[in-house]
Amino acid sequence: MTAEIGHFSLILALVVALVQMTVPMIGAHKGWSNWMELSVPAAVSQFALTLLAFAALMYAFATSDFSLSLVTANSHSLKPMLYKLTGTWGNHEGSMLLWVLILTLFGALVAVFGRNLPPHLKARVLSVQAAIAVAFLAFLLFTSNPFLRLAFPPLDGQGLNPLLQDPGLAFHPPFLYLGYVGLSMSFSFAVAALIEGRVDAAWARWVRPWTLAAWMFLTIGIALGSWWAYYELGWGGWWFWDPVENASFMPWLVATALLHSAIVVEKRESLKTWTILLAILAFSFSLIGTFIVRSGVITSVHAFANDPERGVFILMILAVAIGGSLTLFAFRANKLESKGVFSLVSRETGLILNNVLLIVAAFVVFIGTIWPLVADLTFGRKLSVGAPFFDLAFTPFMILIAMALPIGAMLPWKRADLARSIKPLWGMMALSVALGALVLVVQTGTLMMAPIGVTLATWLLLGAAADLGQRVRLGKTELRHSLLRLFKLPRADIGKAVAHAGLGITIFGISAITAWQTEDIRVARAGDSFMVKGARITYEIRFDGAKEITGPNYTATEGDFAVLVDGQQVARLKPQKRFYPVSNMPTTEAAIDIGFTRDVYVVIGDAQDAGGYAVRSYIKPFANWIWAGAIIMALGGLLSLTDRRYRVAAGAIRRQTPVPIVAE
Amino acid sequence: MRYVLILFLLFATPVFSVQPDEVLTDPVLESRARDISQGLRCLVCRNESIDDSNAGLARDLRLLVRERIMQGDSDTEVVAFVVSRYGEYVLLRPEFNGSNLMLWAAGPLMLGIGGLIGFAFVRRRRTVPADSLTAEESARLTEILRSDVTSG
Numbered sequence: 001m002t003a004e005i006g007h008f009s010l011i012l013a014l015v016v017a018l019v020q021m022t023v024p025m026i027g028a029h030k031g032w033s034n035w036m037e038l039s040v041p042a043a044v045s046q047f048a049l050t051l052l053a054f055a056a057l058m059y060a061f062a063t064s065d066f067s068l069s070l071v072t073a074n075s076h077s078l079k080p081m082l083y084k085l086t087g088t089w090g091n092h093e094g095s096m097l098l099w100v101l102i103l104t105l106f107g108a109l110v111a112v113f114g115r116n117l118p119p120h121l122k123a124r125v126l127s128v129q130a131a132i133a134v135a136f137l138a139f140l141l142f143t144s145n146p147f148l149r150l151a152f153p154p155l156d157g158q159g160l161n162p163l164l165q166d167p168g169l170a171f172h173p174p175f176l177y178l179g180y181v182g183l184s185m186s187f188s189f190a191v192a193a194l195i196e197g198r199v200d201a202a203w204a205r206w207v208r209p210w211t212l213a214a215w216m217f218l219t220i221g222i223a224l225g226s227w228w229a230y231y232e233l234g235w236g237g238w239w240f241w242d243p244v245e246n247a248s249f250m251p252w253l254v255a256t257a258l259l260h261s262a263i264v265v266e267k268r269e270s271l272k273t274w275t276i277l278l279a280i281l282a283f284s285f286s287l288i289g290t291f292i293v294r295s296g297v298i299t300s301v302h303a304f305a306n307d308p309e310r311g312v313f314i315l316m317i318l319a320v321a322i323g324g325s326l327t328l329f330a331f332r333a334n335k336l337e338s339k340g341v342f343s344l345v346s347r348e349t350g351l352i353l354n355n356v357l358l359i360v361a362a363f364v365v366f367i368g369t370i371w372p373l374v375a376d377l378t379f380g381r382k383l384s385v386g387a388p389f390f391d392l393a394f395t396p397f398m399i400l401i402a403m404a405l406p407i408g409a410m411l412p413w414k415r416a417d418l419a420r421s422i423k424p425l426w427g428m429m430a431l432s433v434a435l436g437a438l439v440l441v442v443q444t445g446t447l448m449m450a451p452i453g454v455t456l457a458t459w460l461l462l463g464a465a466a467d468l469g470q471r472v473r474l475g476k477t478e479l480r481h482s483l484l485r486l487f488k489l490p491r492a493d494i495g496k497a498v499a500h501a502g503l504g505i506t507i508f509g510i511s512a513i514t515a516w517q518t519e520d521i522r523v524a525r526a527g528d529s530f531m532v533k534g535a536r537i538t539y540e541i542r543f544d545g546a547k548e549i550t551g552p553n554y555t556a557t558e559g560d561f562a563v564l565v566d567g568q569q570v571a572r573l574k575p576q577k578r579f580y581p582v583s584n585m586p587t588t589e590a591a592i593d594i595g596f597t598r599d600v601y602v603v604i605g606d607a608q609d610a611g612g613y614a615v616r617s618y619i620k621p622f623a624n625w626i627w628a629g630a631i632i633m634a635l636g637g638l639l640s641l642t643d644r645r646y647r648v649a650a651g652a653i654r655r656q657t658p659v660p661i662v663a664e
Numbered sequence: 665m666r667y668v669l670i671l672f673l674l675f676a677t678p679v680f681s682v683q684p685d686e687v688l689t690d691p692v693l694e695s696r697a698r699d700i701s702q703g704l705r706c707l708v709c710r711n712e713s714i715d716d717s718n719a720g721l722a723r724d725l726r727l728l729v730r731e732r733i734m735q736g737d738s739d740t741e742v743v744a745f746v747v748s749r750y751g752e753y754v755l756l757r758p759e760f761n762g763s764n765l766m767l768w769a770a771g772p773l774m775l776g777i778g779g780l781i782g783f784a785f786v787r788r789r790r791t792v793p794a795d796s797l798t799a800e801e802s803a804r805l806t807e808i809l810r811s812d813v814t815s816g
Contacts, residue, residue, distance in 0.1 A: 235681060235716060242711050270789065341789050349786050356778040364771040371758070371767050379763040384705045386713065386756025393771050523684045605683075614684050 003068055006056025007147035010097075013049035013104070014137040016042055020107075020130035024123035036123035040111040043126050046133065047101075047108035054101045057146050058088045067153040070094065070146050076159040076582050078553040086170035090161065092294065092310075093146035095173055099290075100136050102174075102181040106210070107133065110185065117206060124192035125185075132184055135317045143310045159582035162554065168228035176221030176248055180286040182214025183255060187283035187325070190276045194328045197335035199276065204266035207279065209646045211262060215255045216637040222248050223630035234588035234603050236618055238513075238626060241390040246369045247289030253362035254282040257355045264351050268340035268413060271348075273333045274355070280329060284322045285362070291318055292369070343415040350408025354401065361397035368393065402456040402507060405500060406463020410470065424470055428462035443515070443535075453511020460504030464497040492643040499636025506629030512622035519619075525612035534598060534619035540564040541617055546604065554578045556589070559604035559613065563593055575604045599623045681716050683723070688730055697730045700742055704729070705756050713756055 020042035027035025057070075061084050066072045074091045075084055089098040107129040114122050140146070163169065189207045193199045225248070230238040239245065258278040264271040291314045342348040368385045375381040406428070411421050436455030443450055469475070471493060472485040486494075516535040524530065526545035531538050544560040556576040563571040573591035580587070593600040598621045605614030682701075688694040701715035706722040714722040714729075725746065732742045746754055758764045 237716060240711070240716075342786075344786055348789075352782045352786060356775070356782045360771060360774045360778050363774050367767060367770045375758075375763060375767075381763065382751065382753045383758050383764070384711070384753055384756050385758055385767070386703075386705060386711060388703050388757035389767075392757070393768070397771070397775075521682055521684050521687055608684075 002056045002059050003065065003147050003149065006053040006060075007145075009049040009056070010053040010137065010141060010147070013046050013053065013100075014134065014141060016046045016049065017130045017133040017137055020046060021127055021134055025127040028120045028123040028127070033119060036119050039123045039126035039130075042130070043104070043107040043111035046130070047104040050097075050101045050104045050137075053147075054088075054097055057094060057097060058085060061085060061088045061094075064157065066155070066157055067149050068146075069148050069150045072150060072154055072157045074157070074159075076157040076553065078582070079159070079165070080552055082167075083165045083170065087164070089173050090164045090170075093140070093144045095177075096136070096140050096144050096294075097146055098174065099177050099181060100133065100140060102177050103129070103133055103136065103184055106182060106185050110210075114206070121189075121192055121196060121203075124195055125188045128188040128191045129184065132188070132321070135320070139310070139313050139317065143313050159553075159580065162578070162580040162583055162585050162587050163232065165553075165580075166228065166232060168224055168232070172221060172224040172228060174221075175217050175224055179214050179216075179218025179221050179255075180248070180251060180289065182210060182217060183251060183279075183283045183286050185210035185214065186255075186258060186279040187321075190279035191325055191328060193276060193336075194325075194332040197332055199265065199272045199336045201266050201269055204262050204275070205645065208259070208262045208266060209641055211255060211258050211279075211282075212637050212641050215252070215259055216634045216641070218248065218252050218255060219630055219634040219637070222252060223627045223634075226630075227627045230623065231590055231592055232587070234590055235616070236517075236590070236599075236601050236620055236623070238623075241368075241387045243369050244289075244293050246365050247285075247292045250362050250365050250369075251282055251285040251289060253358050253365070254278060254285050257358040257362075258282050260351050260354050260358075264340075264348055268342065268348060270340035270342070271352070272336040273329075276333065276336065277329060278355070278359075280322075280325045281359075284318075284325075285366075287314075287318050287321055288366075290314060340414070342413070345411065345416045345418045345421075347408065347411045347413045347416070350404070350411050353404055354408060357397050357401045357404075361394060361401075364393050364397065365390065398507070399452065399456065402460055402503070405503070406459060406466070409463065409467050409496065409500060424466045425463060428466055429459065431462060432456070432458035447515045449511050450515035453507055453515070457504040457508035457511070460507065461501050464501040464504070467500075468494070468497045490643055490645075492640040492645075495636040495639030495641075495643070497636070498639055499633045502629045502632030502634075502636055504629070505625050505632060509622050509625030509627075509629060513620050513626065516621045517618060520617045522615055523608050523610070523612045524615040528612070530617075532600075532617050532619055535621050536597075537565055539570075539600060539617075539619060540567075541600075541602065543613075543615065546607075546613060549576075551578070553582060554580045557604065557607070557613075559591075559602070559615070561591065561602050563600050563602075571600060573600070573602045575602050577604055577606070594624060596624070597622060681714075681718050681722070682726065686723070686726055686730065688734070693730075693733050696739060697726070697733055700729050700733075700739055701726055703743070703756050704746060705754050707750060707754065 020039055024036050024039035024042075027033070027038070059065075060068050060071050061075055062081070064071065064075060064077045064084065066075075070091060070093050074094075075087050079087070087094075089095040107126055110117075110122070110129070111126060114125075117125070186207050189203070189210070193203055222245075225245070226238045229240070230236055258275065261271050261275045261278055265275045291311070294310055294314060340348070368390055371385045372383060375383050406425060407422055410425065411418075432455045435458050436451040439454045440448075440451040468486070468489075471489055472482040474482045477485075518533055518535065520530065520532045520541075522530060524543040526543060529540055529542040531540055533539075540563070542562040542564065544562060546557050546559045549556050549558050556578040558574050558576045561573040561575070562569050563573060571593035573593060575591035576589040578587045578589060579585075588603055588605075590601055590603045592602075598619055601618040601620055603616045605616065607613055682698075688697060698715060702713050704714045704725060706712045706714045706717035706719055706725070708719050708721050709717045712722075714725045728746070729742055732745055737745065743755070752759055758767060760768055
């Protein structure tokens, strides 16, 4: 019964979305305020209905209702409750429903919190948002209905992919979708602005928080996925340049560019058309990503749901959304005038450079991802584009960005004196290069990766510190005053420094693990001890034997390892090799001793015919810095998001009391 | 990253890629073998190198690579041998020739175009440099400032 309620609410949501798509748009065109106002209750009820449908599906998963074909195919009565619940989105149909739920959630948030948006703009934004919802609700109902019943329900389900039975992965999709779908908000604002033919600082102030929120979630989502791959796949790989990973990375790159260009619109009323174009591109890449994951056109490690019918449907959505918005852009873009003037050396120029590099980098990822398809269709060449290509073609852009970032971040708006602006940075630059040179001398390997990475990471970190230091006049006034200034600084400025420092930390982690990781592969018998040489310390690993254990829905071989440094035990590691009988699949559970400067990573493999087990051990230097950096970047975004000007813009209670200015 | 790997399931049960019995005793040769393996695609997998893959065919290829190395082939000879057998599909890093030049040139080309457009835009929006005031102007400025102070 609940499934039918879910099914009907989904159909009703589609009907509401159809109304919301048309009525407010006509109202905005004709200036009928009651037609425009319809968008608010429509957006809220659309969300409520989708939420009801989602809850019904989750209930079916929780109660293991095997009369639903989706539950039968993706769940099992023995599964732990947490994974029954997260299993709701661990499949094509359910994840699509989550996608739509988040889409309607964003619409409802604009409806509720956008009280001080101009009524015309608000009606148009919600109407565009509803148009996207119409497309995806129809896609869900006509090609991927999660509520289909089975005539003869089986006694038990076929289980969930055991790799998905993991906390990291269970919460990876919601974050990723909040990011992907959050970009629909900037898209709707962009299309609404094109229809209105007006973009101003206020527009940017409304758009930027949504983009920032989406970007934050996307950052966390990508980091979670990468972290999951690191500990679950058994060899500590954390990025594979797989088409589906690229599908989430391209929107991230474009969203990062959008975040920065929206600042220029907000502060200087310049780069308007470009920002609109980026908003369209960012969501377009989200849609392309959805297409890549769900059509199976591009072979990927993650490919699933390779249903041509679904692929064609998404391709149609893609064509209408991207084609339509770009056509609108072509006709209306010239209506948007930019005002601000600035000189060659200015913050504006710095941000334009940032945008050019990020967009070209996104383009490189894009062309690498679709090249196998293009080469096959146009040139008849069957070829692969993998990690070695991306490492080579993408990395230079990141290096350029990292080099320019601290300078651009410290240039004043409008017109800067380059020599004076970068004066506080010379010392930082010298220090970074010196540190890189030191690494070059000390390290035994020949890879240039580590020295370059260390130089850039230090440069970014010190650059962020210098930026803050200058803002609080550190050293130019009493320390007490500097600290006071730090507290009074707009949160966006602190967020900016934090996010840029996060990038430095990620770059450091990536270069360190790439350059200095060591590995040991061997057959070990109980009682065996072996040495694994790390970058700094040599670790002794002692294998104390393995035993068979039984989990809730799996059996496992669990190894017992002691990690010793100079005879002192530093960690006990218990890697597992699991077997899930329901799905007939083995998985590895690596055991990791997580450390600040290194991870000790041990994996146990098959029992060998001659006795003993295959054992793989790694020392992975500074591995956690990769994800810590990403989380710090997201945190920087969060700080910016809580900046006073957005709270005011979002309609929060205005504080009339002026913020006192510290006397110098 | 999500559906992660229904495939890892289908093709590459994530257990072990390089097995202990495959490892060459000479660490230099072994590290060459690993480097080569990372650039070769596991043919039955999707987008995975034979170094990462656990599939049977990947193992066969890893052994083949090591066999060629032991016979004294150089890295390029080993790769050329594998390509002659399985075609360029096996290369994770596409060859730098023919239509692939477009792929390789795309990034630098876009950067050039993007840089030019960006530069042209910045030039168009440039303010008239107003750093230096003429002697008259600065005298007038001082006057204004002074009168402002006295009046206010």
